[in-house]
Amino acid sequence: MCVRKSVTMVSITSLLLLVGHHYVSAQPVVPIIQTIEAPVAKRIASFPLSITTEQTSVLIFPSNIKSVDRGSAALLCKTVKEAPNVLKIKAANDSLVATNLNVFVADGTLFPFSVRYQQIPDLLTLDFTDPKQSDDWHPVNVSKYGMNEVEVQQFSDIVAGLPPFQRTPHSNRIGSMRAQVSGKYYQQGILFFQFTVENQSQLPYELDFARCYIRDNRSSLRSSDLEKEIKPLYVHQVEGNTISPQSQAQIVFAFDKFTIANNKHFSVEFFERGGDRNMRIKIKGKQILRVRPLLPYLSDEYSNQSFNF
Incomplete structure (x- = not known):
């Protein structure tokens, strides 16, 4: 069976080369330019977060916070020792320019936020232990190919x-x-x-x-x-x-x-x-x-x- 299959493949290859030779001989030579499309990055929506200077916003995550990346030093963030899945955040001043915040938690999830200053925020406590927060936003699993701490x-x-x-x-x-x-x-x-x-x-x-x-x-x-x-x-x-x-x-x-x-x-x-x-x-x-x-x-x-x- 393997010998017959190999002979068949050789025959098909020879036929394709022969046809290609006649086709190339009958056509003018044209340089070939191969276009390689760049991969399109997946767009991840950020959760809108409003903070102020006079009140503390509290974010509750489904597992312990491992790392916090602030887009601006004017974001004041602090974890809670007694509750390591809780992050407290407020603005250092009222001139805070719109920025971003990324929170990585122990279950391998990234929570991206777009942060802006608001004198009176709409919400001061956000509970992200509920996976259904918004129809057009969801956290990102960054441990797809590895095993996270949890x-x-x-x-x-x-x-x-x-x-x-x-x-x-x-x-x-x-x-x-x-x-x-x-x-x-x-x-x-x-x-x-x-x-x-x-x-x-x-x-x-x-x-x-x-x-x-x-x-x-x-x-x-x-x-x-x-x-x-x-x-x-x-x-x-x-x-x-x-x-x-x-x-x-x-x-x-x-x-x-x-x-x-x-x-x-x-x-x-x-x-x-x-x-x-x-x-x-x-x-x-x-x-x-x-x-x-x-x-x-x-x-x-x-x-x-x-x-x-």
């Missing part, structure tokens, strides 16, 4: 509830405690490590902190060259950071994708608060490569369930 947290919480599919590598048993890698997943540039921590003792285990780093296998190197600490994007921990006696718990770390050379290893350490039952797991580079794609796995394991993201 999604990383949601996926980590889901991974914590998945059944383990491996039991190694694991730490040494310290005081009836042991930690092991029970799952590794990858999705949209994010690595998820699922750890199972077993407490077979009669005392609760209180997790103080965990430390993750890439370490060189050659101990003769200087300490500055020996290891590189890696900060997780998110950690799903057990409630109260406490593992009850005769029980176990799942802890999930989410990292930006990384790989390591054969002469290095990825090390994860768990430290006990007020105790010495500290555990360390060494993960080789080839073990990191053996991950499962998260979404197809979820589809197979939970085909009858739905998840809201």
Whole structure:
């Protein structure tokens, strides 16, 4: 079948070349100018926002504010510590020239505003947790091809509830405690490590902190060259950071994708608060490569369930 198809393609190509030769011979030579159209940018409408100097406008967003870009220094903006999804804004003076404001929030959404001064604004409090604000305006999803912070947290919480599919590598048993890698997943540039921590003792285990780093296998190197600490994007921990006696718990770390050379290893350490039952797991580079794609796995394991993201 493949041979017949190849012969057919060669025949068609030869025929087209022959026809083209006769056509070109019969026509005058005309220079060809290829026109390439520039891509047309999608126009995004900005939400009209009026502010004043004597009163504070309050904007409420669906998730925590990550960044605020002001078009003018005359825009005075401040986030609220107790409510990180709330932005307070007012004008520095009444001569504020029309400008713009862009607010980036943790769910990967951009809220663009066109700002102008108005002595008495029409609205002082705007709630953007309601997705339906206007027929001709909507926020912009700027994380279309990546995973935003909220999604990383949601996926980590889901991974914590998945059944383990491996039991190694694991730490040494310290005081009836042991930690092991029970799952590794990858999705949209994010690595998820699922750890199972077993407490077979009669005392609760209180997790103080965990430390993750890439370490060189050659101990003769200087300490500055020996290891590189890696900060997780998110950690799903057990409630109260406490593992009850005769029980176990799942802890999930989410990292930006990384790989390591054969002469290095990825090390994860768990430290006990007020105790010495500290555990360390060494993960080789080839073990990191053996991950499962998260979404197809979820589809197979939970085909009858739905998840809201």
